[in-house]
Amino acid sequence: MAAIQSRLVAFSAGVALLIATSSGALAQKKYDPGATDTEIKIGNIMPYSGPASSYGVIGKTEQAYFNKINAEGGINGRKINFISYDDGYSPPKTVEQARKLVESDEVLLIFNGLGTPPNSAIQKYMNIKKVPQLFVATGATKWNDPKDFPWTMGWQPSYQSETQIYAKYILKEKPNARIAVLYQNDDYGKDYLKGLKDGLGAKAASMIVAEESYETTEPTIDSHIVNLKASGADVFVDLSIPKFAAQAIRKNAEIEWKPLHFLNSVSSSIGATIKPAGFDAAQNIISSAYLKDPTDPQWKNDAGMKKFNAFLDKYYPDANRNDAFVVYGYTVAQTMVYVLQHCGDNLTRENVMKQAASIKDLELGGLLPGIAIRTSATDFAPIQQLQLQKLQGETWHLFGDIISAEVGG
Incomplete structure (x- = not known):
């Protein structure tokens, strides 16, 4: 009897070891370059x-x-x-x-x-x-x-979904707008511009009265702003990175051009763009957000x-x-x-x-x-929602509903 029991114990231990070994194999760690146990x-x-x-x-x-x-x-x-x-x-x-x-x-x-x-x-x-x-x-x-x-x-x-939302707002609120656009002369600026034109649809050709592109190597975009004002536009869509967005805001104030100003969200930072440009010069600019503004009370x-x-x-x-x-x-x-x-x-x-x-x-x-x-x-587009915001005082104020805009690759 004792011999049978000892064999059973040995058998059970062997089965347990086999199960542990198998589960260990199933749970084996897998690494590519750049990953280790630590x-x-x-x-x-x-x-x-x-x-x-x-x-x-x-x-x-x-x-x-x-x-x-x-x-x-x-x-x-x-x-x-x-x-x-x-x-x-x-x-x-x-x-x-x-x-x-x-x-x-x-x-x-x-x-x-x-x-x-x-x-x-x-x-x-x-x-x-x-x-x-x-x-x-x-x-x-x-x-x-x-x-x-x-x-x-x-x-x-996506940039295209963002400017499509601006286009919808313009069509609704200013259907007779004369639009001037500043954009960076690369894939970034052109992607934004395409979204704006797609959003305006058949009216894009008549509503956009001036386009100016800049290179990131230019020290200033002042001359572009002067040209855009001369077009007689009453809406300004600014598709630039923070350095040039701040310049545009300052120059607008300097030459007293006061169009309805849209600023792309990647340049909407209070600290990086608005404060350097001057709060007085930036009042009532419209942008969009998906993140909480740390300056918003x-x-x-x-x-x-x-x-x-x-x-x-x-x-x-x-x-x-x-x-x-x-x-x-x-x-x-x-x-x-x-x-x-x-x-x-x-x-x-x-x-x-x-x-x-x-x-x-x-x-x-x-x-x-x-x-x-x-x-x-x-679907490799993790965030597809935005909310419009307007600069009032020293912070952005959200308005309207969360807007979903899905644009394919």
């Missing part, structure tokens, strides 16, 4: 210098947020190693930095690289290498193209913004709290952490993209109420 290596490319340097604060905020995550134990026990390089908003430099991150630093992915021309320069490379180019910091519509570019995904609302007791301010107090005390780009960096970094958490121990590049394309109604503290992040295998 680390997740994330690459980033930002314009810390050059004409778009006001966006550099986004990278600094992301570094601070990842420092917070690491201090709290990391992601599933792994610390984030955030490697961020400067490209000066110069596409050839972006290519150089992307190659360095992928081939030398061997990052798992490149996260939130900034700008349409820089990201356009590396999009094919990233997709050939099958390295995620994730949550790019640009609203160009082409980032939502999972069929042709399955390794590239945007994050913010209505969010003073908001739970999400309280957490944001507590984060800044501890991890980024030198941040300019009036700068909307700080909220942007904080919120997109939260999205990245969410994706990596859902990857679990399967930290392959393929699974990173799979999790990024499987986000269901993610609500984050920096997003406006009613706006959520959603993605799918066929």
Whole structure:
């Protein structure tokens, strides 16, 4: 009897060992370059210098947020190693930095690289290498193209959807408008311009009376503003980055041109654009938002913004709290952490993209109420909602409803 019992015990132990071994095999950790038991290596490319340097604060905020995550134990026990390089908003430099991150630093992915021309320069490379180019910091519509570019995904609302919303507002409120447009002469500016013309439809040809494009190498856009005023336009659609948006606002005031002024959302930061331009010169400008404005008193007791301010107090005390780009960096970094958490121990590049394309109604503290992040295998546009806002006093005031605008890739 004792012999039978001992054999049963041995058999049971063997079965238990077999089950443990099998489940261990099933739960085996999977890694691509950039991921280990202790680390997740994330690459980033930002314009810390050059004409778009006001966006550099986004990278600094992301570094601070990842420092917070690491201090709290990391992601599933792994610390984030955030490697961020400067490209000066110069596409050839972006290519150089992307190659360095992928081939030398061997990052798992490149996260939130900034700008349409820089990201356009590396999009094919990233997709050939099958390295995620994730949550790019640009609203160009082409980032939502999972069929042709399955390794590239945007994050913010598309530029075309934004200007289509402005076009709808103009058609309703000023149907006889004479529109002047300033735009950056690259994919970024042209994408915005296309959305405006698509939104105006058949009336675009008659309503747009002047177009002026500028190069980022120009020291000033004053002459363009003078030309646009001379067209007799009573609506001004400003599709420029913060440096030139601030110049446009100042020049408008100087030459006393007072059209209905629309400012693209990527330049709506109080700290980066409006304050340098002067609050008096910027009154009643219309823009759009999907993030909470840190200068807006209505969010003073908001739970999400309280957490944001507590984060800044501890991890980024030198941040300019009036700068909307700080909220942007904080919120997109939260999205990245969410994706990596859902990857679990399967930290392959393929699974990173799979999790990024499987986000269901993610609500984050920096997003406006009613706006959520959603993605799918066929929809790489995480945020597709906006709300109009008007500058009054020293802050933006939201008005109207949350507007959904879906524009395909």
